[in-house]
Amino acid sequence: MSTKRYPDELKARAVRMVLDHREEYPTQYAAIKAIAQRLDVGTESLRLWVKRADVDAGREPGVTSQEREEIKRLKRENAELKRANEILKSAASFFARELDPPRK
Structure with missing residues (x-):
């Protein structure tokens, strides 16, 4: 299993896209999956980035x-x-x- 290191700018852009467009999809995961494909990033990577952004923003519980x-x-x-x-x-x-x- 190889891990691909994504630039911080790409991560931020991908998270912003999910946050801005998640209402357009039936679930947040559907938005993550579609945007991950569009940006050619791993779905699980994007899911974790969005989760981290939600915790950091106080929308979800957890350690920032x-x-x-x-x-x-x-x-x-x-x-x-x-x-x-x-x-x-x-x-x-x-x-x-x-x-x-x-x-x-």
Whole structure:
């Protein structure tokens, strides 16, 4: 299965077309299918783009793109802090051994 990367402009245009013309079709999926064919993009890709746009606009419940980016940033920061904490623990242990040698 190969994944095709679509330009952001094409994604935005396709989503706008679905949002502007979905009343002309019996279902939103029918609009997505017709517009996906017209623009030569995957139907499932367009469905996901429209869903993301609906969540971002507050028309559907879910985590917005902005919130998702913030969560990713916080997870990276958390992982970095955990690594730093482990390094500090190792350093503290090393220096404790060096400064307090075993007595005979």
